[in-house]
Amino acid sequence: MDHFEDGARLLAPLRDVDPDLRSGVDVTRAVKTGRRRRRSRLVVAAVGVVAVLGLSALVAPGLVSGLRENPPATGLADPTLFDMRSFPLQVGTAGGYKPLMYSVMRVKASVSLVRTDGRPGTGEVSMYPRTRFQPDPAAAGFPAAQPPIEGRRVFWMPGEATPTLVMEYGTDRWVQVTIEDDQPDLRNRVYHVAESVAFTSADVQLPFTISPTEAGLPSNLLEIQNTVPLSPPETSVVKLSFEPLGRTPQVTITATPQAPSITTNEVINGHAAAVSPGEIILRDVEGYSFKLHVDTPLEDFGADRLKALAATIDLVPGGWTNAPVR
Amino acid sequence: MDYVTTVTQPVALLGLSPGRRGWAVRATDEEQYTEYVTARLPTLRRIAYLLCGDSHRADDIVQNAITRLYIHWARAKAADNIDAYVRTIVVRTFLNEQRTGWLSRVRLVRETPDQPIPAGPDVETTEVLHAALARVPPKQRAVLVLRFLYDLPVADVAGILGCSSGNVKSQTSHGLAALRKHLGEHNLSLLGGR
Numbered sequence: 001m002d003h004f005e006d007g008a009r010l011l012a013p014l015r016d017v018d019p020d021l022r023s024g025v026d027v028t029r030a031v032k033t034g035r036r037r038r039r040s041r042l043v044v045a046a047v048g049v050v051a052v053l054g055l056s057a058l059v060a061p062g063l064v065s066g067l068r069e070n071p072p073a074t075g076l077a078d079p080t081l082f083d084m085r086s087f088p089l090q091v092g093t094a095g096g097y098k099p100l101m102y103s104v105m106r107v108k109a110s111v112s113l114v115r116t117d118g119r120p121g122t123g124e125v126s127m128y129p130r131t132r133f134q135p136d137p138a139a140a141g142f143p144a145a146q147p148p149i150e151g152r153r154v155f156w157m158p159g160e161a162t163p164t165l166v167m168e169y170g171t172d173r174w175v176q177v178t179i180e181d182d183q184p185d186l187r188n189r190v191y192h193v194a195e196s197v198a199f200t201s202a203d204v205q206l207p208f209t210i211s212p213t214e215a216g217l218p219s220n221l222l223e224i225q226n227t228v229p230l231s232p233p234e235t236s237v238v239k240l241s242f243e244p245l246g247r248t249p250q251v252t253i254t255a256t257p258q259a260p261s262i263t264t265n266e267v268i269n270g271h272a273a274a275v276s277p278g279e280i281i282l283r284d285v286e287g288y289s290f291k292l293h294v295d296t297p298l299e300d301f302g303a304d305r306l307k308a309l310a311a312t313i314d315l316v317p318g319g320w321t322n323a324p325v326r
Numbered sequence: 327m328d329y330v331t332t333v334t335q336p337v338a339l340l341g342l343s344p345g346r347r348g349w350a351v352r353a354t355d356e357e358q359y360t361e362y363v364t365a366r367l368p369t370l371r372r373i374a375y376l377l378c379g380d381s382h383r384a385d386d387i388v389q390n391a392i393t394r395l396y397i398h399w400a401r402a403k404a405a406d407n408i409d410a411y412v413r414t415i416v417v418r419t420f421l422n423e424q425r426t427g428w429l430s431r432v433r434l435v436r437e438t439p440d441q442p443i444p445a446g447p448d449v450e451t452t453e454v455l456h457a458a459l460a461r462v463p464p465k466q467r468a469v470l471v472l473r474f475l476y477d478l479p480v481a482d483v484a485g486i487l488g489c490s491s492g493n494v495k496s497q498t499s500h501g502l503a504a505l506r507k508h509l510g511e512h513n514l515s516l517l518g519g520r
Contacts, residue, residue, distance in 0.1 A: 007474040007502050013452045014459070014475055018368075019375035024385040027363050027392065031356065034396025277465075 032161050032180050036124075080129035080172045081106045084224055085322040086203050089175065091125050092196035095189035097179065103225045104204065107132045113179070113193065121181030123190075125197060130172045137166065149195055156187070163187045165194050203322045206236045207288060208255055208315050211326035215308040217242060221325050222250060234258075238324050242301070250295040251309065255288050269311040275303065280310045288315065359399050363392050366409070370416055376471045377420045379460035391419040413476075414486045417468055421487075424464040458508035466501030469494055 082088060087102045088109050097113040104110075113123035135142070137155035145154040145165055157164040157176075163186045164178040177194045179186055204224045212219040219240040226233035235256045242249050262281055264272035274281045278301075282290040292310050294301045312326070363370075370391065374384035394415050395402055405411040459467060465487065472483045473494075480498075484491045 004473070007470060007498065010502070010505065011455070011459070011470060011474040013455050014376060017372075017376065017452055017456065019371050019384050020381035023367060023371060024382065025367060025371065025388045025392070027360055027367075030363070030389060030392040030396055031360065033393045037393065038397050 029180070035161060036178070036180070078129065078131055080131050082109050082129075084204070084221060086201040087111075087226075087230070088173075088199070088201050089125070089127055090198045090200055090202055091193065092198070094196035095179075095192035096183065097121075097123050097189065097193055099228045101225055101227050102202075102204075102230060103223060105223045115181070121179070121183060123177070123179035123181070123193060125193065126176045127169065128174050128176070130174060133174050133176075135166050135174060142166075145191060145194075149191075154191075154194060163190045165190050167194055167197070169199060202230050203320075205230065205232055205320040205322065206238065206255070206316070206324040207232075207320055208236075208253075208290070208313055209321060209324050209326045210238065210240075210253060210309065210314075211312040212240060212242075212309060214312045214326070215305070217305060217309060219251075219325075224324070232320060240325075249301045251301070251306070252291075252293045252295060253313070254291045254293070257287055258289060259284060260289055266307075268307055269313075273310065275307070277303075278306075280306055282310060282313065285313070286315055355399055355403070358403070359396060362408070363395065366412065369409075370412065373413060373416055373471070373476070374420060376459075376475055377417065377464075377468060378423075379456050383423075387416065387420050387423055390423070391416045394419065410482070410486075417472070417486050418488075421464055421468060455509070458505055461508045462501050462504045466497045466504060469497040470501045470505065473498060 082104050084104050084106060087104050089111070091099045091111045091113070093099075093116060096116055098116050099111045100114045101112045102110075103112070108126055108128055110124055110126040113125070115121045135155070135157070137144070137153070142155040142158060145156055148154055149167060153168045155166050157166055162178055162180045164176060167175045167177070169175050175194070175197060177190050177197070179190050179193065181189075183189065205226055206224070219242045221238070222241045223237070223239040225235075225237035225239075227235040235254060237255075238253045240251050240253070242251070260281060260283065262274045262283060264274050264283055266273045266275045268275075268280070268282060271282045271285050274283070278294040280290075280292045282292075290310070290313055292306055294306060314326075367388070370388045371384055374387040374391070375381060378384055378387060391412075395412055398415075402408055402411050459470065462470065468487065469483055472478045472486060473480070478486075480491045480494045484494045487494065489497075
């Protein structure tokens with residue numbers, strides 16, 4: 001009997017299997033979440049376009065017509081971008097939601113929210129530099145939210161599937177607050193979340209450093225995430241990009257004190273590791289586990305490169321750093 | 327072109343409608359998406375269930391997959407075979423969830439109370455088989471489901487998984503061996519697998 005006949009006969013009883021008839025899948029929620037992710041992707045894409053244009057102008061100004069004679073220092077050297085060593089805002093527990101994870105990129109800092117009662121429903125507070133997100137509520141006639149929050153102008157974004165509030169911060173930043181949930185009175189909840197935003201920075205905290213350069217893989221630091229509570233965070237994430245201006249390939253490095261139950265098959269830099277396509281998990285590096293995940297097919301990045309990168313991970317002796325890339 | 331860039335300018339550069347409406351799929355597209363997904367939901371839930379062996383997790387996988395489908399709806403619509411395109415998203419979402427699950431598994435869909443399972447010898451056999459399949463490594467499991475329950479040729483499975491046909495063949499062989507091992511002699515003989 002060949003493989004096909006053998007397999008087909010063995011698995012035949014499962015041909016009639018169906019899941020529970022009562023579906024928990026929510027198409028409306030997929031649309032809402034898809035809209036939000038699409039929006040985020042386009043903001044990132046927009047930044048890429050701006051960066052390319054900025055670089056083109058720096059390298060070959062003659063190729064781009066119609067530029068100002070002395071353009072302001074935006075683009076790659078934009079001083080309003082986030083330095084990624086700290087989270088520029090903090091969010092309290094309000095409106096039935098609490099912060100779950102903080103994230104900072106050059107062009108966006110955000111706090112993801114979950115419901116305090118543990119039920120489905122999420123939210124996000126995001127801060128953007130004005131050079132990257134510049135709504136003009138007054139000109140567009142956005143309805144103002146009342147009253148202003150600590151003297152800041154706040155507006156409701158029209159045409160959104162979920163209540164979305166934007167709040168001006170200083171002269172060069174905007175904050176956006178949104179919640180996706182089926183709870184009643186979402187506008188009030190969004191407003192309360194906005195009231196809980198504190199514009200005090202908190203250092204990012206990473207228990208490790210990594211050196212793409214030592215691995216022969218120059219890269220850009222894309223994003224840092226810390227779970228709540230921030231001091232110290234249980235889980236820390238560093239995302240690296242290996243193309244100067246592109247989105248791929250990317251590698252996500254996650255550190256956590258959790259010990260996953262995995263079978264290791266290699267040793268990397270003296271640590272037991274589970275190496276599988278596109279992913280390496282280092283188990284028990286002085287109490288931490290690390291996961292390195294390639295956000296692209298492994299063949300585009302190469303298992304050896306990922307191993308070389310994993311081998312450069314060092315714990316910060318007895319503490320934390322806000323600069324994870326050596 | 328001004329150097330100081332608002333969000334709407336690069337969006338326009340990308341060929342999309344300027345302003346906030348450019349960030350969403352157009353209304354007519356959205357209706358087509360909703361209609362398509364609603365009609366295919368049982369099919370998508372079934373393949374996810376066969377892959378992961380758990381109704382709740384299957385719903386999570388489908389929820390993630392249809393969200394990705396929304397983002398890529400324009401490309402999906404233009405595909406030669408939209409059902410195959412969507413099936414690929416579901417399988418890859420499952421594999422991705424397997425890779426990231428130990429850190430980031432989050433319930434995305436509402437819990438529904440467990441339904442009592444009807445008793446009977448056939449049900450028991452199926453349960454045993456499904457449980458054994460769930461212990462087969464994820465990629466091998468995906469190969470077995472696609473080849474033997476969806477009758478897809480090796481080349482199509484290779485396309486879905488983004489690997490070579492040779493790799494699919496070896497994963498099939500390893501997967502069947504793993505399934506036999508997890509079933510054990512007794513169950514294997516009940517299933518006529520020896």
